[in-house]
Amino acid sequence: MLKFKMKFLERSFSLTPQDILEKYYGYTEFRPGQKQIIDQILAGQNTLAIMPTGGGKSLCYQVPALLLPGLTLVVSPLISLMKDQVDSLRDSGIHAGFINSSQSWEETRQILAAAANGELKLLYIAPERLEQPGFMERLQHLHVALAAIDEAHCISQWGHDFRKSYLALSSILPQIQSQPTIIALTATATTEVAQDIMARLDVPPENEVKTGFARPNLAFKVVKGQNKNNFILKYVKANRNSAGIIYAATRKKAEQIGAMLQKAGIKAAVYHAGLPEDVKKKNQEDFLFDRLSVIVATNAFGMGIDKSNVRYIIHAQAPGSLEAYYQEAGRAGRDGSNAEAILLYAAQDMQIQRLFAENSDADEKHKEVIYHNIQSMVNYVNTQTCLQKFIVNYFGQDMEDCGTCSNCTDDRQETDITVTTQKILSCVMRMHQRYGRKLVAQVLAGSKAKRVLELNLTELPTYGIMHDTKANQIEELIDYLTASGYLTMPDPQYPTLHVTQLGADILRGQGTVTRKVAIIQNNSANPEDSELFERLRALRYELAEKQGVPPYVIFSDQTLHEMCSQLPDELEQMLEIKGVGQQKLAKYGQQFLTVLDSYRDKEPSDLV
Incomplete structure (x- = not known):
């Protein structure tokens, strides 16, 4: 082991991380956390990197890969992600390859031969590949200096996307003879998940680098009380020139929304696990290549999708956890430009998620995690605090109000609902805190439902005291009070309501409760792109x-926008634009400069 670790001292110091950043990536400064992570890796220290989507996680292992002797092994969950990453690296002049099930044995053999000959710096593989004895045997003949585990939250059974093939990594990686340094990377990890990852991969607590979960360029919105199909159609039409992803919880819903958009003349396609492989591949590539403006998908689409110019994410149905939502929403605005994440919510969304949980083959311990995650999602959609702050708090950090989410920009007057709250809390207490929101709401509304009658709940003093309010509206109020801390469900798997200490204070008349009334929200379209931007985008597409x-x-897109604002007139000036490195300047600089020159040379009257 010592023999291989000593090779860290043999790396060439002719290039620095800063040199690599400028030469291959076209940036002059590292983003927060990147330099610390890179320095730890170069020092041979196992590291956990928790960075928001679009925060530059891949650069944290790609830069060391070009400085360390030997090979960097990248464990990646999806075939499409491998290809995208390798295409991007090769386009920047970096030698990289991948091995997955889409290749023939001859192609695999050639990639392994290139790695053995030192012709590759990065090799992307799926976690299942490491479980194959034949592959591990060949790996022992390579000097693997670094193992990068992308989407590392999949390792933890406490995470929202636990995978058994990832769990095996903790026992497989130590078997690699060269004893590579390990870096685990994820955008979504609660404190509990992070601790689990570090324990499994032997990462010291002091080597966790968390740069923050906030996404300043992303405006979060929760929309209730609207016809979802009408909202989606109106929004997509208003943002026809922008790329977007619409998520649905079921294949049937994804198909229905896709057909609706196509009928309206929108360039849209559908993606879910039930489609043939060739159809999925075509639809994904059409979206990545900007031949489609919208893709409607289940959660089978998107992990690691490296499309930087997605301007909006719409969830037609709520996902099963806040981690899953934040990861999917985070696929918007990866280029740093403004984007929107909109959740269209209805109470039945969570009934679908509970049905998924009940029918899953997870053990009881994991089901408990699933139900807890569902409740965290319910709390999110019902909070009236800053939406982004709520998410960041969930991941164990804090921030100021974002100022851009639908709650922060909501200037409606708050309504005092103290008396209504006392009625609900009193009903929960009189039902001995043994029942869930639906039955409590029925009692308050004075329902004659079979179960209400069977349990003799009509005899309670609180029966019918909110008869002028519909039961589903009372359920929404209960969700709001739960999200606000007046009620709780100690066991989400059996969601019986309990009054908290905060709720007890309200019952005793100590304090007030306020709420903003529901409102129909209008979608906000992004402004039309400039003529110059469209010209540059056309050249890029060609x-x-x-x-x-x-x-x-x-x-x-961000690089193209900078070209529009800075209007460089010499090749050297192009290097001052973020995303234009020496390699890309040599390959594309003159062609983009020609478009800029032709635009600049137009008569002023033509520019109006």
Whole structure:
């Protein structure tokens, strides 16, 4: 083991991380946390990196890969993600490859031969590949200096996307003879999940680098009380020139929304696990290559999708956890430009998620986690505090109000609901804190439902005291009081309501409760892109088509916007634009400069 660890001292110091950043990536400064993570890796220290989507996680292992002797092994969950990452690296002049089930044995053999000959710096594989004895045997003949575990939350059974193939990594990686340094990377990890990852991968607590979960460029919105189909159709039409993802909880719902958009003339496609592989591949590539503006998908789509110019994410149905929601919502605005994450909520969304949980093959311990996650989602959609702050708090951090979410921008007057709250809390107490929200709401509304009659709940003093309010509206109030801390469900698997100490104070008349009344929200369209931006985007698309890579591999939207604002007139000035490195300047600089020059040379009257 010592023999291999000593090789860290043999790496060449002719290039520094800063040199790599400028030469291959076109940036002059590291983002928060990146330099610390890179320094820890170069020092041979196992590291956990928790960074928001779009925070630059991949650069944290790609830069060390170019400085360390030997190979960097990247464990990645999806075939499509591997290809996108490798295409992007190769386009920047970095030698990388991947091995997955889409390749023939001959292709796999050639990739392994290239790795053995030192012709590759990065090799992407699926976690299942490491479980194959033949592959592990070949791996022992390579000097693997670094093992990068992407989407590392999949390791933990406390995470929202636990996978058994990831769990095996903790016992497999130590078997690699060269004893590589390990870096685990994720965008979504609660304190409990992070501790689990570190324990399994032998990461010291002091080597956890958490840069913050806030996404300042992302505006979160929760929309209730609207016809979901009408909202989606109106919003997508208003943002016709922007790329977006619409998530649905079921295949049937995804198909229905996709058909609706296509009928309206929107360039949209559907993606879910039930589609043939060739259809899924085509639809995903059409979206990545900007041949489609919208993709409607289940959660089968998106993990690690590296499309930087997604301007909006709409959840037509709430997902099963706040971690899953934040990861999916985080696929918008990866380029740093403003984007929206909109959740269209209805109470039946969570009934679907509970049904998924009941029918899953998870053991009781894992089901407990699933039900807890569902409740965290219910609390999110019912809070009236800052939405982004609520999420960041959930992950164990704090922040100021974002100022852009639907709660922060809501200027309606708050209504005093103290008396209504006391009625609800009193009913929960008189029902001995043994029943759930639905039955409590029925009692308050004066329902003649079979179970209400069977349990003789009509005899309670609180029966019918809210008869002028519909039961489903009372359920929404109960959800709000739960999210606000007046009620709790100690066991989410059996969601019986209990009054908290805060709720007890309200019952005793100590304090008031306020709430903003529901409102129909209008969608906000992004402004139309400039003529110059469209010209640059057309050139990018043409180059991408010729090379068979997604357009963002050439340049991100953010880079094109900077070209529009800075209007460089010399190749050297192009290097001052973020995302334009020496490699890409040599390949594309002159062509983009020609478009800028032709635009600049137009008569002023033509520019109006």
